[in-house]
Amino acid sequence: MILGLGIPELLIILIVILVIFGPKNLPKIGSALGKTVKNVREGMEEGSEDKSESPVESHDEPVEVIEDEDDADAPETKFCSKCGTKNSADAGFCSKCGTKLD
Numbered sequence: 001m002i003l004g005l006g007i008p009e010l011l012i013i014l015i016v017i018l019v020i021f022g023p024k025n026l027p028k029i030g031s032a033l034g035k036t037v038k039n040v041r042e043g044m045e046e047g048s049e050d051k052s053e054s055p056v057e058s059h060d061e062p063v064e065v066i067e068d069e070d071d072a073d074a075p076e077t078k079f080c081s082k083c084g085t086k087n088s089a090d091a092g093f094c095s096k097c098g099t100k101l102d
Contacts, residue, residue, distance in 0.1 A: 078102075 005013075021029055076089035078101045085096040093100055 017029075018026065078087045078089055078091060079085070080087060080094035080097060080099055080101060082099040083094060083097045085094055087095055087101060091101055
């Protein structure tokens with residue numbers, strides 16, 4: 001039994017498919033169905049592999065800040081060297097990761 005269907009039900013479904021698509025198109029349909037199943041299985045395997053990896057990448061290199069002339073009027077800010085989050089100038093620690101700011 002496949003999905004709760006017995007032999008008689010499967011035969012009826014196959015006959016209906018044969019009448020709708022014709023005998024010439026059945027190999028094409030079977031091939032397309034096989035490729036689809038293969039792609040779905042590969043996608044499911046990739047999805048399970050991606051979940052095992054860490055979703056957050058860590059960067060050990062400091063983030064370079066490029067000053068923009070339009071921000072001259074904006075209040076002073078500090079950027080976290082670990083995660084790159086923008087913090088206020090008077091902040092002692094990063095608001096996102098808690099790293100001590102220089």
